[in-house]
Amino acid sequence: MKTRHFLPLASLIVLFCACGETNKKEVETTPEKEPIEKHHKKHQERNRHHSGSANAYMHKKPVEELIKNFESPERDAYQKPEKVLQYLGNISDKTIMDIGAGSGYFSVKLAEKGAKVIAADVSEEFQEALKKRIENNKLENITLRKIPYNNPSLEPNEVDMVLIVNTYHHIENRSDYFAKVKTGTKSTGELVLIDFFKSETPVGPPLDHKISIDQVITELKEAGYSNFDINVDLLPYQYIIKAK
Template identity: 30%
Template structure:
């Protein structure tokens, strides 16, 4: 994440929440892919205007909490204000920083990072902190742009630092296991689902 989104939050809300943007058009399919249930605690990291966070908050009620994390104060202020206006008391805006989402350890059942991971300036730090926050067997859903030389649009090639393979390796190296890949859900994005990798089982003591 970076602070390029500080400033006019209404402008960014309009850009993020409109028909024709793939994430907006497929927003309910994204929720379905997360397997959300009432009572789940979820973090939306790089939440932007809070579109997905608000929808998750409705699905995990009653009993569940959504932490909408962004490093832009204008965005977290917008999310908090919208949560009040739409009576979503289980939606909490969290001001993170480039190294950490500032979530408590073992605090969430699922994490989504949607069109935001390519903005992470310190991805190793962020993934380590996300893994701490994710409960055992927790789900992490990643959606990002397909970056393919000679195929992807120029703005994607300029904005996104690496392709799907590199991003996948970064999550594997951080202690996550890839459990599902969908490359056909969006015209210019892919969806990956990871699980919190369980620690290796302790070896049984040798027989005496």
């Protein structure tokens, strides 16, 4: 397993991109503030387009079928949760928010490793299903938190880690959203983001719903993150980004 380290990213001239894509910014000759405003507006419009279509695409299926897919052996085969948990290191007694927790696929596994987990999701149906799972299996160290689409609902410095798996492309106004995530994370903590390469893969959302590594990095830099660790080798179809 090879891990690339980028500390700090701002000092790099070229950012490695597993997807073979680079974000190109338009050069404008209009007054000084206009390119910045247009740049942010374009990001926000693209975020709304992708998140809206991604949410609609996912919810074409009933929640029961989604949960079955989320918890399937087929997912285990490519998601490799044990390898992901090893990659996260010692999480015992750490407070971790799992954004887009869904059926609790990672929330339960994090709790089993001793973490104090906040399983967060925008879906009332997913939260109800996870509540029943917690009660039926007498699971400990997991609390539920229904969150709005535009806010992670974190208190300042509330968590040691935020984990977001296969959910980044569902979020609107991502730079603003993850600025709030950063505020809710302790100064010693980190954001861990796992999502699909922007390429054709046997699993995952359609290509036009996927977000490239360098677009993620651009948006997270706008949110206030400056240090990144990018892993493109651990999982067959997904990249992992640790951000501080």
